[in-house]
Amino acid sequence: MSFSCPLCHALLTHEHNSYTCPQGHRFDKAKEGYVNLLPVQHKRSRDPGDSAEMMQARRAFLDAGHYQPLRDAVAERLATVMEENATSILDIGCGEGYYTAAFAEVAKSKGAETVGLDVSKSAIRAAAKRYPQVTFCVASSHRLPFEEASQDAIIRIYAPCKAEELARVVKPGGWVITVTPGPKHLMEMKGLIYDEVRLHAPHSEQLAGFALKHEQSLGYEMTLTGEEAVALLQMTPFAWRAKPEVWETLGKQEVFRCQTDFSLHCWQREG
Template structure:
């Protein structure tokens, strides 16, 4: 299995240093080993996705192990649902590859290769440097550069993606695993930013062409240093609403307790 061209959708042939389609569209591989499949006309900004600073903050937070229970839970689900002889899996919105590397270990045991996709070049560059066992690409999650019915499983942790694209690339009988915030996710952090803290809305997503086969809630409390709490805030959409005094308050904390609440759903592709 290989990539398809994001411009004409023809299969891309791989040489030592590039990918090319029969129409002559060519995509060179970066020295780190990833390929950029995000044409200029598909970008919404000059440098889309997380910045290098945001990526580094997230990597430090994740490397500290605060979200390891989530990573382990999703990897366990993947091991449970993937049959032996699986060929390919994809992590959408993979960031710097913290989750993707764990999924790749599971996929390898099933005989599959693992792809990681993100719109952020900074994140993919860092991921490719660290996790050579994964094939990484810069690409849009709304225009997946993969052939029809090419994936045995797709993992989507918070990342947006059109349902039609998921239905296109996942094989019949294949899977999509999604992770979304549970009702009480990061309530303490939200309490520093909003005058009224609302629960996250209950899960209501529908994926046409898929049947929801399993769902699981995962919740636990984290104890963070002030630096880790700042990194966590920087990872979230709340960062745009946080006033300077919020950042200062978090940075000064010796310990900051914050609860997690994740919803994990396993969807199976039907004909």
């Protein structure tokens, strides 16, 4: 995998356990196998991204298989659009690698490598330990450490990223697959937190330099234990608004039924 230097943007050369550029900037691989390409001056906080607690909650929830239909749907779409001569795909905001590992299987069948990127060091450390077949890096999604036109496909599940960066690194004819919340996503959980439950706004994203080629909705009801419902809340933005009694109520549930609603969009790079 060819990274570019986050400081001077020159191509990084991989030798032994380090990545170096012609300017002498050096980035060592951690013992778990990932590389940290997030310079201190690019951090917005001391330890950006999800905390270890949030990452562990997400891992427990995902390992239970509740979002497997989403993972399968995105992997199927990736397999449909990827060319046989592909070389590299990127999962932005990969977290602990649950989705990335499935995408790597698709990429391998096409002869391509897979990279998972996240700003959270704790998440990337866990991902690298669990999925050694994938290359992982700590980096900003707003400053992707890759050369221009280097990626055959990018997957972005909820993660933010500037459209200009996507257009810069995706090959002409390459793909961006995005997942965003559909209007009714987690309605029952929102009902415990907000006095007035509002639907998520309909998808309106436009990606400059890309043409929308495919869109689909995916929704189903989950049946969760109280512990799983608490883990789900922990991994959502709603966690910051939930009062202590909401956490207590969820934890005591024997069964909590909750609707999912995902919007998948597939964009092709023009030119």
